[in-house]
Amino acid sequence: MRFGNDILRQADALAAYTEDPPRLTRTYLTSQHRQAGNFLLGLMREAGMEASYDALGNVVGRYRAKDPAAPVVMSGSHMDSVRDAGRYDGLFGILTAIACVRDLSARGKRLPYTFEVVAFGDEEGVRFGVTLSGSKAMGGSFEPSWLDAKDADGTTLRDALTAFGGDPEGWRALDRRGREVVAYVESHIEQGPVLLNEGLPVGIVTAIAGGSRMRVSVTGLAGHAGTVPMAARRDALAAAAEMALAVERIASQPGKGGAALVGTVGVMKVRPGAINVIPQDVDFTVDLRSADDDARHAAVAEVRASFDAIAARRHVKVVADVFYELDAAPCDPALQDALAASIGRQRVPVRRLPSGAGHDAMVFPPVCPIAMLFVRCGAGGISHHPSETMTAEDAEIATAVLLDFLEHYAPPKR
Numbered sequence: 140m141r142f143g144n145d146i147l148r149q150a151d152a153l154a155a156y157t158e159d160p161p162r163l164t165r166t167y168l169t170s171q172h173r174q175a176g177n178f179l180l181g182l183m184r185e186a187g188m189e190a191s192y193d194a195l196g197n198v199v200g201r202y203r204a205k206d207p208a209a210p211v212v213m214s215g216s217h218m219d220s221v222r223d224a225g226r227y228d229g230l231f232g233i234l235t236a237i238a239c240v241r242d243l244s245a246r247g248k249r250l251p252y253t254f255e256v257v258a259f260g261d262e263e264g265v266r267f268g269v270t271l272s273g274s275k276a277m278g279g280s281f282e283p284s285w286l287d288a289k290d291a292d293g294t295t296l297r298d299a300l301t302a303f304g305g306d307p308e309g310w311r312a313l314d315r316r317g318r319e320v321v322a323y324v325e326s327h328i329e330q331g332p333v334l335l336n337e338g339l340p341v342g343i344v345t346a347i348a349g350g351s352r353m354r355v356s357v358t359g360l361a362g363h364a365g366t367v368p369m370a371a372r373r374d375a376l377a378a379a380a381e382m383a384l385a386v387e388r389i390a391s392q393p394g395k396g397g398a399a400l401v402g403t404v405g406v407m408k409v410r411p412g413a414i415n416v417i418p419q420d421v422d423f424t425v426d427l428r429s430a431d432d433d434a435r436h437a438a439v440a441e442v443r444a445s446f447d448a449i450a451a452r453r454h455v456k457v458v459a460d461v462f463y464e465l466d467a468a469p470c471d472p473a474l475q476d477a478l479a480a481s482i483g484r485q486r487v488p489v490r491r492l493p494s495g496a497g498h499d500a501m502v503f504p505p506v507c508p509i510a511m512l513f514v515r516c517g518a519g520g521i522s523h524h525p526s527e528t529m530t531a532e533d534a535e536i537a538t539a540v541l542l543d544f545l546e547h548y549a550p551p552k553r
């Protein structure tokens with residue numbers, strides 16, 4: 140095997156850099172971020188790349204084209220994790236790209252573009268509550284107010300970055316819009332069961348789903364659980380439960396234009412929260428996603444209308460606030476076709492599927508066309524969890540696909 144065993148071994152080694160042993164937790168600008176970053180720097184240099192940290196603590200490796208004016212193709216993923224994470228989420232996308240460079244440089248082969256591999260320091264947003272900060276700086280959507288975000292100990296992102304040796308004002312210079320980058324191609328574990336269920340090692344992402352998130356407050360009237368007759372109640376929890384079922388029903392229908400939707404009520408807080416008191420106040424969250432923005436917007440409107448109808452019928456008050464919206468990121472059709480050709484050359488059937496999860500790639504469309512390769516996730520498709528698995532055989536195929544893609548890709552004439 141040329142790549143698969145090495146990649147899995149490297150992922151095992153990286154899993155040792157954790158804040159929370161024996162569990163894997165690695166958040167932004169910690170000493171574990173530094174350890175993982177240094178490990179990746181070493182791998183990049185061994186593979187024949189120039190590599191260094193940038194101002195935000197991302198590790199950037201460059202495999203230079205002969206021509207210094209050649210365009211740039213980017214790849215990579217994130218090196219941070221959620222709490223109690225799996226070891227392939229993010230890391231696989233970095234390790235597979237470095238493996239491609241190692242193979243190219245061992246053969247003395249240069250590409251007609253400079254190939255850049257980025258290990259992003261912060262995609263998950265666990266420490267400061269700011270997600271995708273590294274990739275957003277490159278995509279031109281970094282918000283300077285994020286530097287004032289604080290972690291649980293009250294340390295600001297700005298201070299943590301300075302302590303890490305980064306430069307809090309350096310994000311501006313990381314913006315890659317309008318420069319030499321012609322494509323961004325990210326490999327990632329699927330984090331779902333679609334490829335597993337179909338017996339396929341890899342798939343091509345058609346679009347990364349956009350999302351809308353709501354905070355919802357339902358206000359009813361508390362009362363004695365023994366004395367208030369059922370018909371006279373204004374039970375906020377019974378209403379909220381019906382609203383959660385409405386989210387499930389709306390997300391289960393095909394959205395506008397037949398697009399797939401998913402909807403989740405993941406948090407529900409009940410007050411006063413006693414066994415013998417009718418619930419007066421309930422706060423809950425809604426997360427709606429689709430690869431089709433129109434379908435998602437239509438679903439948000441339908442959810443709001445159903446909440447209003449339920450509240451009116453049950454004589455409770457509802458306030459629903461959409462506090463977060465991120466548009467879907469379609470993957471470039473020509474890059475998808477190029478990946479399909481590379482998959483075909485490995486004699487593997489081509490499957491295209493949307494990504495329900497967000498990825499670094501999704502903030503790159505202002506810079507260049509994007510593409511993503513998904514790799515089968517074992518153990519029922521579970522991810523963001525220690526039982527996340529990937530086989531060496533699948534890592535091998537996915538790396539062969541990426542390498543084939545890189546060797547066939549001809550940058551557009553400028």
Ligand SMILES: [Zn+2]
Nearest residue numbers: 217228229327
């Ligand atoms: Zn990820």
